[in-house]
Amino acid sequence: MKSTYHQLSICLIATLLIPLSACERETYTSWNCRNLSGDKQSMILKKAQMQFAEGQLNYCGSLGEKSYFDTSCPALIQDAQAVFIPSTGVLVDRAKEFQCEAL
Numbered sequence: 001m002k003s004t005y006h007q008l009s010i011c012l013i014a015t016l017l018i019p020l021s022a023c024e025r026e027t028y029t030s031w032n033c034r035n036l037s038g039d040k041q042s043m044i045l046k047k048a049q050m051q052f053a054e055g056q057l058n059y060c061g062s063l064g065e066k067s068y069f070d071t072s073c074p075a076l077i078q079d080a081q082a083v084f085i086p087s088t089g090v091l092v093d094r095a096k097e098f099q100c101e102a103l
Contacts, residue, residue: 026046026047027046027047028044028045028046028047029044029045029046029102029103030042030043030044030102030103031043031044031045031089031091031100031101031102031103032100032101032103033052033089033091033098033099033100033101034098034099034100035096035097035098036097041053041098043091043100045084049069050069050082050084052082052091052093053093055071056071057069057070057071057081057082058070058071058072058073060073060074060077060080061073061077063077063078065085065086065087066083066084066085067083067084067085067086068080068082068083068084069081069082069083069084070082081093081094082094084100089101089102
């Protein structure tokens, strides 16, 4: 009886600790992007930020399939510096268009 109680206690503790350890993982997506000239840039989407062209942009919000990013989010998110459409991989940063592929 004592060993059954001990085994149940271990299972309960493990059940409580496993989800907590999973919460600490950072998830991100890496992308390879090319502009019309064929120049390559890497992009990383991590939490609510985009790392692109040696800079870091904050997530400003989404409208439909478009996600908007800027260093300082404008009142109208449509005026943000970068627009990204994950479903197509199209990224427009300061009027420069890139085609991106997830790694």
